[in-house]
Amino acid sequence: MQELIQQLINGITWGSIYALIALGYTMVYGVLKLINFAHSDVYMVGAFAGYYSAHWLGIAENPSVPKAILVMLISMIVCSCLGVIIERLAYKPLRKSSRLTALITAIGVSLLLENGGQLVFGADPKFFPQLIEGQEIWSKSGIVISNLQLIALIASLTLMGILQLFVYKTRTGKAMRAVSYNIQVASLMGISTDKIITITFAIGSALAGAAGVLVGLNNPKIDPIMGLLPGLKAFVAAVLGGIGNIPGAMLGGLIIGVAEVMTVGYLSSTFRDAIAFGILIAILIFRPAGILGKSTTEKV
Amino acid sequence: MNQLKKILLIILFLGLFLVLDLLISPRMNPYYLQILIYCGINIILAVSLNLINGFTGQFSIGHAGFMAIGGYTSAAFTFYLGPKILETLFLPLWFSKPLVFVAGLLLGGTLAAFAGLLVGIPSLRLRGDYLAIVTLGFGEIIRVFILNIDAIGGARGFSDVPKYTSLFWVLGFTVLTIVVVRNLVYSTHGRAFLSVREDEVAAEAMGINTTWYKVTAFVIGAFFAGIAGGLLGHYLQYLHTNSFTFIKSFEVVMMVVLGGMGSITGSILAAVILTLLPEVLRPVKDYRMVFYSILLVILMITRPQGIFGVREFNWDWLKKIFSRKKAQAEGA
Amino acid sequence: MALLELKNVCINFGGLKAVDKFNLTLQKGELVGLIGPNGAGKTTVFNMITGVYPPTEGEIRFAEKRTNSLKPYKISAVGISRTFQNIRLFGELPVIDNVLVAFHQHTHAGLLASVWRSKKFWQEEQSLVKKATGLLAIFGLDTLKNEISKNLPYGQQRRLEIARALATEPKLLLLDEPAAGMNPQETAKLMLLIKDIQKKFDLTILLIEHDMQVVMGICERILVLDYGVTIAEGPPEKIKKDPKVIEAYLGEEIH
Ligand SMILES: Nc1ncnc2c1ncn2[C@@H]1O[C@H](COP(=O)(O)OP(=O)(O)O)[C@@H](O)[C@H]1O
Numbered sequence: 072m073q074e075l076i077q078q079l080i081n082g083i084t085w086g087s088i089y090a091l092i093a094l095g096y097t098m099v100y101g102v103l104k105l106i107n108f109a110h111s112d113v114y115m116v117g118a119f120a121g122y123y124s125a126h127w128l129g130i131a132e133n134p135s136v137p138k139a140i141l142v143m144l145i146s147m148i149v150c151s152c153l154g155v156i157i158e159r160l161a162y163k164p165l166r167k168s169s170r171l172t173a174l175i176t177a178i179g180v181s182l183l184l185e186n187g188g189q190l191v192f193g194a195d196p197k198f199f200p201q202l203i204e205g206q207e208i209w210s211k212s213g214i215v216i217s218n219l220q221l222i223a224l225i226a227s228l229t230l231m232g233i234l235q236l237f238v239y240k241t242r243t244g245k246a247m248r249a250v251s252y253n254i255q256v257a258s259l260m261g262i263s264t265d266k267i268i269t270i271t272f273a274i275g276s277a278l279a280g281a282a283g284v285l286v287g288l289n290n291p292k293i294d295p296i297m298g299l300l301p302g303l304k305a306f307v308a309a310v311l312g313g314i315g316n317i318p319g320a321m322l323g324g325l326i327i328g329v330a331e332v333m334t335v336g337y338l339s340s341t342f343r344d345a346i347a348f349g350i351l352i353a354i355l356i357f358r359p360a361g362i363l364g365k366s367t368t369e370k371v
Numbered sequence: 372m373n374q375l376k377k378i379l380l381i382i383l384f385l386g387l388f389l390v391l392d393l394l395i396s397p398r399m400n401p402y403y404l405q406i407l408i409y410c411g412i413n414i415i416l417a418v419s420l421n422l423i424n425g426f427t428g429q430f431s432i433g434h435a436g437f438m439a440i441g442g443y444t445s446a447a448f449t450f451y452l453g454p455k456i457l458e459t460l461f462l463p464l465w466f467s468k469p470l471v472f473v474a475g476l477l478l479g480g481t482l483a484a485f486a487g488l489l490v491g492i493p494s495l496r497l498r499g500d501y502l503a504i505v506t507l508g509f510g511e512i513i514r515v516f517i518l519n520i521d522a523i524g525g526a527r528g529f530s531d532v533p534k535y536t537s538l539f540w541v542l543g544f545t546v547l548t549i550v551v552v553r554n555l556v557y558s559t560h561g562r563a564f565l566s567v568r569e570d571e572v573a574a575e576a577m578g579i580n581t582t583w584y585k586v587t588a589f590v591i592g593a594f595f596a597g598i599a600g601g602l603l604g605h606y607l608q609y610l611h612t613n614s615f616t617f618i619k620s621f622e623v624v625m626m627v628v629l630g631g632m633g634s635i636t637g638s639i640l641a642a643v644i645l646t647l648l649p650e651v652l653r654p655v656k657d658y659r660m661v662f663y664s665i666l667l668v669i670l671m672i673t674r675p676q677g678i679f680g681v682r683e684f685n686w687d688w689l690k691k692i693f694s695r696k697k698a699q700a701e702g703a
Numbered sequence: 704m705a706l707l708e709l710k711n712v713c714i715n716f717g718g719l720k721a722v723d724k725f726n727l728t729l730q731k732g733e734l735v736g737l738i739g740p741n742g743a744g745k746t747t748v749f750n751m752i753t754g755v756y757p758p759t760e761g762e763i764r765f766a767e768k769r770t771n772s773l774k775p776y777k778i779s780a781v782g783i784s785r786t787f788q789n790i791r792l793f794g795e796l797p798v799i800d801n802v803l804v805a806f807h808q809h810t811h812a813g814l815l816a817s818v819w820r821s822k823k824f825w826q827e828e829q830s831l832v833k834k835a836t837g838l839l840a841i842f843g844l845d846t847l848k849n850e851i852s853k854n855l856p857y858g859q860q861r862r863l864e865i866a867r868a869l870a871t872e873p874k875l876l877l878l879d880e881p882a883a884g885m886n887p888q889e890t891a892k893l894m895l896l897i898k899d900i901q902k903k904f905d906l907t908i909l910l911i912e913h914d915m916q917v918v919m920g921i922c923e924r925i926l927v928l929d930y931g932v933t934i935a936e937g938p939p940e941k942i943k944k945d946p947k948v949i950e951a952y953l954g955e956e957i958h
């Protein structure tokens with residue numbers, strides 16, 4: 072029982088990070104109908120941005136919470152810029168091309184970031200500095216919760232809350248939803264779709280940057296291909312929750328995180344990477360619209 | 372052409388491949404020979420994936436998974452059962468070894484085809500990018516399962532696979548793949564595959580069982596990918612799941628895209644180019660993949676239809692282009 | 704014996720009742736018009752008959768056989784073929800291949816025979832090409848058979864859709880606004896052609912038209928649909944004078 076609860080806690084921590092990454096997939100898919108494969112590498116760049124900024128600012132030597140927040144903000148800004156640049160250079164010229172062309176381009180950008188990352192950052196793993204000293208803040212009857220876990224959870228929930236408010240309460244957020252609903256109609260209504268797409272990339276990438284730092288805190292080994300699998304799993308989370316749906320991404324992320332940790336705990340760690348895809352295939356076969364998504368039929 | 376002539380032609384070609392093998396293999400620089408063999412294997416992969424992605428319009432990025440199934444199955448067969456079969460068959464080894472090898476390859480191909488059937492089923496409900504993710508996931512699941520089977524090496528890799536693959540077999544299966552896919556595509560079934568790509572609703576309304584054709588494309592494509600895996604395993608004598616990650620699948624997708632979705636000659640050419648390119652770029656090894664990915668992005672932005680688009684290379688076409696250029700030059 | 708029978712057929716999309724309690728009986732050899740304003744549910748009726756959307760309620764019978772739950776390709780096999788309002792040709796394929804695809808259910812070559820290219824395979828291919836060319840000739844498209852179909856002008860694409868539909872050898876042909884986008888002369892010519900092929904291929908035809916004037920000349924009977932409900936049915940003269948029809952078309956031009 073204790074073990075189960077412990078696993079659940081670990082799963083939720085991981086899941087909240089998947090959820091943060093999943094939001095970027097969901098938002099971009101909403102406006103462009105594109106699986107932005109490069110998103111997972113933006114997350115990787117986020118981790119490295121955190122790594123370098125922490126070193127440059129000398130935060131690695133004397134950790135504290137405000138400094139950690141500063142690092143996170145820097146990495147969010149870096150990722151934001153990266154996301155927008157990717158969109159401008161690689162995806163914008165393809166607005167009128169087929170979705171498949173865009174998808175292949177996204178794969179190309181992803182490969183570029185991974186291999187470029189190996190050149191720039193080096194292929195060997197690096198160790199993310201301790202921005203906050205790890206402590207156990209709860210340790211009773213065999214259940215351990217660390218402050219880092221709690222920070223990851225609180226930070227993700229906060230960011231998601233802000234996003235949800237933004238999307239539902241602001242003009243830009245409403246325009247974003249309009250574009251997701253129907254890009255042609257939105258542009259007829261006078262919404263500048265290009266601007267909205269840029270904003271979407273900026274926000275989604277910023278969240279990935281935050282996820283990169285949060286992962287670095289909990290799991291300090293970072294390398295240029297660290298985004299590959301978490302990225303795919305986050306996408307699975309987005310699909311599971313219902314693509315284009317913000318609470319859905321959250322829910323999906325948590326489910327994937329918990330399922331994964333349970334698989335490792337009770338089955339075998341080698342199956343860890345298979346479980347997300349198993350869930351994905353099941354959901355696509357039985358409920359392709361996702362848990363919270365609405366199904367649609369193609370008009371003929 | 373009547374049956375007899377056709378069979379004679381096949382024998383002639385097999386003889387030719389054998390002679391080529393016997394003449395070239397011992398004399399050629401082993402490095403070049405290896406590149407040649409990789410070219411053949413990649414052509415098999417690209418042409419078979421083109422049937423799924425190019426002609427039928429599905430989007431699979433799980434080809435490496437089928438390749439892994441074929442590779443590991445055939446290797447397990449020749450490694451574990453092969454020696455026993457060779458013992459019990461009272462046949463000369465020059466005859467029974469190839470027999471075991473072909474049986475292994477076919478078994479591997481068949482199992483891969485069965486996996487293709489399983490992957491093909493979600494394709495009935497999913498389109499484009501969703502299907503892509505599912506095939507990718509399937510490929511990864513296959514890999515994870517192989518990692519967990521100790522009898523075929525698990526995480527250590529499967530070593531001491533008998534060395535059966537030679538230039539002869541690679542040539543033979545490459546040509547077989549090309550001929551099968553080409554003949555299929557230029558037939559009533561081929562038109563059915565194409566109609567699924569062009570417009571599923573219209574195809575169905577014209578009496579095409581689109582479900583069947585989608586799954587069939589996956590089954591046939593996976594079969595040949597399995598054969599390619601078997602050829603690779605019996606050439607390197609070693610298999611490791613790291614060779615079958617989705618990076619490998621992407622590589623094959625790139626070949627199909629570069630050549631043109633729906634162009635067999637395009638796939639062949641692109642497979643050769645993309646096999647040679649890394650070798651040519653060897654001096655700048657670290658930048659190789661960066662270069663590769665930039666190339667892909669630029670290609671997609673400037674010429675998304677690939678080298679040949681949906682057309683095949685043919686001489687008339689080339690002549691036409693030249694004569695047009697000439698006419699232009701004269702007109703100017 | 705009725706060839707096609709729809710009994711109280713309904714379909715909902717989300718909350719929208721796109722077609723409500725629709726009834727239709729077609730006798731063999733009839734040419735019936737289905738008209739109504741845009742969004743009335745005409746195309747949806749076709750989609751239900753051809754199995755694209757299964758009806759939420761009601762029954763569809765073709766030659767006495769219930770076809771409600773059949774897949775579209777099976778419905779094509781029992782002898783119903785159609786064209787699409789928004790042209791859905793196999794755009795990248797040559798004109799002739801569009802027709803050849805539609806022969807598919809009457810071909811015999813298996814996968815292996817196709818790979819082996821047996822003599823039978825070649826004979827069949829040749830006869831198919833000949834048949835397809837003949838069919839294209841009826842629509843004046845035989846000289847364009849090697850053109851890529853998406854490059855054809857609009858009117859020819861519409862005719863190619865009809866040729867393709869005929870290639871499935873249907874008993875019942877459903878035409879969805881075949882004259883859309885054509886000028887009056889082209890339209891008149893097309894209507895004659897439709898009459899012609901009806902005789903030649905011994906067809907029953909259900910014809911959707913948005914503009915009621917177009918079908919007045921050739922249909923023996925007309926159904927008028929508005930907001931998913933049949934508001935009138937009968938011979939053209941009667942329909943023309945029906946006050947409900949006039950109202951439904953109010954705001955649209957009536958000639
Ligand atoms: N797949 C679908 N999903 C939702 N609504 C649909 C769908 N197909 C048709 N409709 C709706 O049903 C109504 C009838 O459409 P349609 O049959 O195309 O009209 P018509 O062909 O008479 O112009 C319209 O309001 C249309 O928006």
Ligand SMILES: [Mg+2]
Binds near residue numbers: 745747788
């Ligand atoms: Mg309509």
